Amino acid sequence: MSGGVDRNGKVSDLYRKYGPVIYSRCRRLLKDDALAEDATQEVFVRVMRHIEAAPDDAAALAWIYRISTNYCLNQIRDRSRQAEPMEELPEQVGEHPEGEMLDRDLAMQLVQRAPENLRAPAVLYYVDGLEQEQVAKALGISRRTVINRLNEFMSRSRKFLARGAA
């Protein structure tokens, strides 16, 4: 292919620029350096076309959030890890997801017990601390849908934890 050298340079520049953000997200979600390293490569290969076409960094990040979340959640599911002991549900969990900040590890444990369609919104909101609009943008769904899914996630999680405590 012509232009192979230029293309190499472009790919490695973008990898150097966005790789750290991808790696940090993957480490946070997978909690394992080696898995995060593999995941970083896989996510970058998948997200590269979108990054190239993105008009700005925020748009590139939205693709990174979407693709890395889906990839890591699939990895976690495939590993089908043993259920970890549950921690106490933090005091500040109230009736509305707005204003709440779940402990990140607890949120990941709850995510693994949630139905598929609730997982990515819950990770992006509770683990990453994205705003609802950003979650909606990253996943290509409406803000209303994000709110509904977060509410369902919280309500299921409360029930789950109540059962665990009983």
Added chain:
Amino acid sequence: MNARGHLSAETIDLLHLAALKPDQAAVAQKHLEGCAACRGRWDELVSDSQKFAQYVYPRTVGEVTSRLVNTSLIDRLRLWGFGRMLVPAVGVAAAAAIAGVVVLGNRAPVNPAVDDGYVGIKGAPTFKVVAQRVSGGQLEVKNDTVLHPGDRVRFVAQPAGARFLLVVGKDSRGSLNVYHPLDGQKSAEVKAGELPGSFELDDSVGTEQLWAVYSAEALEAQAVKSALGAGQSVPGAQVVALSYRKEAKGP
């Protein structure tokens, strides 16, 4: 600042990319100075970033660039002129795309060629889906690819010795349709390469499934659909199963 009084992950990432406007960056910096929670997130990103630059990047950049720069399936399709052979989308309600290769039924997800003699030395049949984005650009659809209404997909068969193929899709509402031969009653003879036609994805969202059912003899579509619908294996067939997600629109 997000609704919870902290910096959102996006703000922290943009600050790290030096992509915030000066006034936004100043506000974010000031928040970091006074907030232990956000400072912790920032420090984690900085530390991960150093690890990436020091260890991960040098170890992986070679493979990443070679995977992205070397000729892909899509480039080869372009080379062969497949891009010009697209026919108008056919009126199928739901369309199909991909994902990992698994063998159906009670068998483990291993090489599907293991117990079928007719596949022989040619190896396992494969089935690929190539999507044409409504926003432009093509990609080979993989396990975690998210597609959108209006995207078009095409199929590439590699029968590896199998003579017949039936492609069945299950849309997000659970109905089963035959995509190849379109609305057919029986498997069709198959040759390696792209199947005729392309499918436009409709407005429904959710997870959709696709099965490429390869066989030595033509199979009745109804029997195949019944087996697949019941989650059973298809007698006398090598099945490549794929699933993908369809979501409303891109960011």
